[in-house]
Amino acid sequence: MTAPVHTAPLRDDRRVVLVVAILASFVVGLDSSVVNVALPAIRQELGGGLVVQQWTVDAYLVTLGSLILVAGSLSDLYGRVRIIQWGLVVFGIASIVCAIAPNGEVLIGARALQGVGGALVTPSSLALIIAAYRGAAQSKAIGSWTAWSSAAIIVGPVIGGLIVDGIGWRWIFVLTAIPIAVTIPLVRRISGDVVAGDHPRVDVVGAVLAVVGVGGVVLGLIEQERLGWGSPVVVVALVLGAVALAAFVPWELRVTRTTGAPLVPLGLFRARNFAVGNIATLSIYGALGMVGFVVTLFLQEVWGFPAWLAGLATLPPTVVLLLLSTTVGGFAGRYGPRWFMAAGPAIAAIGALLMVTVGSQPDGYWPAVFPGLVLVGLGITLMVTPLTSAVLGSVPQTEAGVGSAVNNAIARIASLVMVALAGVVLGGEMSVAGLHRAVVVMALLLVAGAVVSAIGIRNPDRPRP
The missing domain is CATH 4.10.860 (DNA Excision Repair, Uvrb; Chain A)
Incomplete structure (x- = not known):
């Protein structure tokens, strides 16, 4: 096999690279999270009950989680810039189809197509950062990327709630056109890339x-x-x-x-941090997928919150992420990821267990849901950037695309499986008892992720002065 050709983005392009990576990931994160708050309105207009609500989420995650592996290989073979452009175009077209869907079947099919676009975008955006930055600067850049990418996932319900209550759920899919329109011209300004010297078969x-x-x-x-x-x-x-x-x-x-x-270079798993980090990802992101789906539905369908208020009620983790993610990235780059990855899920698990005290009345928000979500946000902030750095820092740069794809695929698959299991955990419908079962499951998964990280992750050797 011909050796890879390494053409890294020019130093002058680094800020553009970071902005592109953030915007591209923001599009995917915003769309995937904004849908949750629209599920009751979708159910009311298109019918289908909990099953249609689950498929609206999981049709996207199935194609995203499985095809992201192919996209990672394509990213390494044909270049991050080209693959991001293709992904944004596909994502934009699918979003318009979602907006005009006449029934649940068309909506679910369009959501699956969105997952294809998201799969093309996700690994390439992070791989661009890996190519453009080194050392502590890379950890800080990943921290910024994580903060805004994760913020999109959590801010989405707030924006989506306002749109759903104001002009209707269909407009949430039009929302993604704005960052896509801004991002594509910026992508074209990047003057370098990392590509392979040959093109083996996919x-x-x-x-x-x-x-x-x-x-x-x-x-x-x-x-x-x-x-x-x-x-x-x-x-x-x-x-x-x-x-x-x-x-x-x-x-x-x-x-x-x-x-x-x-499709998946199994040799990557010989790297300890890559293997252990992905095991932790499976557990932790399964928990986060469950809580994101269940809590949003609970606030609307049991407590009767309007969509905008349900979105606002899930905002606390966003503030924590925006304030602390870049700082945590810098500290993790200096001291290593191990104990950040262990402490983060443990703190988030405590936050999840606080919500076991929630009852059928909305007055339980401030004593239970709010502090629970704050602790979940703090735990996510401590964990996400070090996890990303540990996983991708353990693979060769020329395989960063497929390494990122594997990690993202595991995260998405964990989330979609837990959403698919939501009906079993909830007993077929949303209720107080169902929420209690869901947050206990979430806490157990988070504790498992903390234990795996504490035992298995190794901090990289510090360079000698």
Whole structure:
């Protein structure tokens, strides 16, 4: 195989690179989070109950979580800049289709197409930062990227709530056109890139196994609420998904031996921090996916909050993220990620358990939900930037795209599986008891992530003076 050609973005372009990475990731994060607050309005207009609400979230996450692996390889092969441009165009087109969807089926299909665009954008945006920055500056840049990317995920419900209550849920999908229109011209200003010197074949079979495996499991978990566990559709989906997932690793090993171009380079997992960091990601982001879906629905469907107030009520973590993420990134770059990754999920778990005291009346917001969300935000802030630095800092720069893709895919898949399981945890409908079960599950997953990080993550050796 021809050695990769390394053409890093010019030093003068670094600020543009950071802005592009933030805006591109902001688009994806904003859209994925803004949808949660619109789910009751979508259900009211299009029907379909909890199942349609789950699919509106998970159709996006299925394609995003599985195809992000392909996108990571494409990013390394054809360049981050080109792939980001393609992703933004696809995302914009799909957003317009979502806005005019006449029924749930079209909306779900368009959400799946949005996931394709999001998959192209996500790994390339972070990989650009890895190529443009080094050392402590890289950690600070990742901190800024994390702050704004994560803020989009949490601020989304506030913006979405105002739009849903003001002009209707369809306009939340038009919202993404603004940052897309700003970002594409900026992308074209970046004068360098990191690309491979040759173009080996993309692992199509691996991609199909990933999509069928993840999609089959999610289909079975969601549809069992409507059809029951004994339904042939549910059984076939779960079995087919399990078989595809079981075949994925052997196939990737075979591709590694024959062509050297697997969808997931399993050799990356020989790096301790990469392997442990992704195990922690699976647990932690599964918890965050569950709480983001459940808390927003609870505030509207049980406490009767209007969409804008439900969005505002979930704002506290955003303030913490914006104030502290860049600082945490700098400290993690100086002292190493291990204890940040251990302390963050543990603090977030305490915040989740505070919400076990919530009752059926909205007066429980200030003594339970608000401090719980503040602690969740603090925990996320302490964990996210060090986690990203630990995972991507352990892989070669020329594989940063696929390394980022693997980590993002695991995060998205963890979230979508937990959303698919929400119906089981909630008992088929939103209730106080269902919320209690959900936050306990979230806390257990966060504690597991903290323990894995404390035991498994290793701080990099400090350079000698």
